[in-house]
Amino acid sequence: MVITVTLNPAMDKTITLKGLNIGSVNRAITVREDIGGKGINVSKVLKNFNISSLCTGFLGGELENSFIHDFKKRKLNNDFIHIQNETRANIKIVDSLNHTNTDINEPGPYISKEELKIFIDKFKSMCSKEDIVVLSGGVSPSMPDDIYLHLTKIAKEKEAFVILDADGELLKHGIKACPDVIKPNNHELQKLLNLSDISEENIINAAKVLKNKGIAKIMISLGEKGGLFVTENGVYKCKGLKVPVKSTVGAGDSMVSAIVYSLINNYSDKETLRFATACGAASVALDGTQACTLQQVHELLKEVKCEIKEEF
């Protein structure tokens, strides 16, 4: 089973308008609402890849029912902990005149110690041997910084495979439990290891440091420049594809979905990075948080070349 964890989900409200005027009344042309949060976004892409997954995390307040309704509509399995406080909404303002995207993200609800304990107990009972667990995204301010360290330990004790995609303190603590794969972008890796710059050499060396600490595979996304994959087998590089960029939101989540897909299909490290690069490109070529399809990815995959920089 694939389990995706979203500790701070959000209803993404995308408002499209022609010309955003700060400080005055703006009229929306279209408004749409989509359930979101990184783990949920990974599940949406996996659904398009014919892989079923179970979404979990915290939900509460008025938006909880909208989430449950949307999960049902999308045929996404879900098992969330009900909390007292309100799940957040994030506002995305798309200005079609000036081609800008402006995001306003709420911090997310306070989660009590009791609610966290209920979640941890549920997570323990959910994970089992050979599951693939995706821990992805930020958390609300009430959550301890070492939450991913804790969840990784639990999942690994159950012999599940863990993929971690997080930033800052969450990543810093999370890696201490040696998740099987991490997917930082170049800036997140720079922050994690205090790198002086993000030259390719520095990034590869930094990933090797993490590998020596026991993280088997490190996939580093480089935005439009593509990605690097440092594993126990070698160092691989794919250049980014030239695609019309509609929205870069969710490109990293598509990459994480690609890692899950590649694991299930026994892809080599090289094929995994190629597939992940194509998924990232497919995602940026789509509007908003729309999930890419297998057909779109396979079309782009033909163009992805992979350079083997080192083999061990």
Ligand SMILES: Nc1ncnc2c1ncn2[C@@H]1O[C@H](COP(=O)(O)OP(=O)(O)OP(=O)(O)O)[C@@H](O)[C@H]1O
């Ligand atoms: N402008 C672009 N053109 C082509 N491909 C892109 C572009 N931006 C991102 N990608 C693809 O998507 C992958 C992931 O992108 P990125 O490095 O921006 O992830 P991220 O910073 O983790 O994003 P997220 O906001 O989803 O967390 C890249 O490795 C690349 O393959």
Ligand SMILES: [Mg+2]
């Ligand atoms: Mg990311």
